[in-house]
Amino acid sequence: MRTPIIAGNWKLHMNPTETVEFVKAVKDQLPQNSEVETLICAPAVDLPALLDSAKGSQLHVGAENCYFEDEGAFTGETSPKVLHEMGVDYVIIGHSERRGYFHETDEDINKKAHAIFKNGMKPIICCGESLETREAGNAESFVEDQIKAALKNLTADQVASLVIAYEPIWAIGTGKTATADQAQEMCAAIRQTVADLYDETTAENVRIQYGGSVKPANVKEIMAKKDIDGGLIGGAALKPDSFLALAHYND
């Protein structure tokens, strides 16, 4: 049984004060007993406030990126070793904004996945095609190639424990959600790719999220799909009420 995971990706929003206020507003109303795992991935500068205020609650904490080296002369980067020491559970890697604006390659993403596991955390590996790729009919093969590259040399146990987020670029922040059927179709293809690369058990265990204009109004339909185990949510995860509605999609 895969535990559903509802995750906020705050991107470059929120400051430490707003972070503490957000957590105070949600922490006693989150789903209990791990029926739905909830997670906020915040800017690195907000992580101390997020970790401190979420302590003892059901809310997990994630970073939005890290480097693949633990330390060294890498000005401006974030150490996965230190993220783990701070108490961070997850790190998003390969978000389309990082691939697009910051030129991250599949190879970087694979190195980061290894570094995150080495440091006792779990990656949330993002993938997803542009509108141009989808319209050319190449969406599935494009995403499969991203997954193969990101998972290179990871063990089956590691893959079974990580999270993949399918985020079609054309649906991010545009208000244009992929239909639940489009999202399901791609998430099933991703699961099949994992089965082909590893085995059925690994594919059955890996959690796959959909991301791209998820909101309280459409989360239930998306989460009802067989191969969709969660959401990676930007805009609708910035307000406590909206995040709580997403987390309680099944109530």
Ligand code: 13P
């Ligand atoms: P929106 O939910 O704002 O479309 O963002 C999706 C996303 O990129 C989450 O990582």
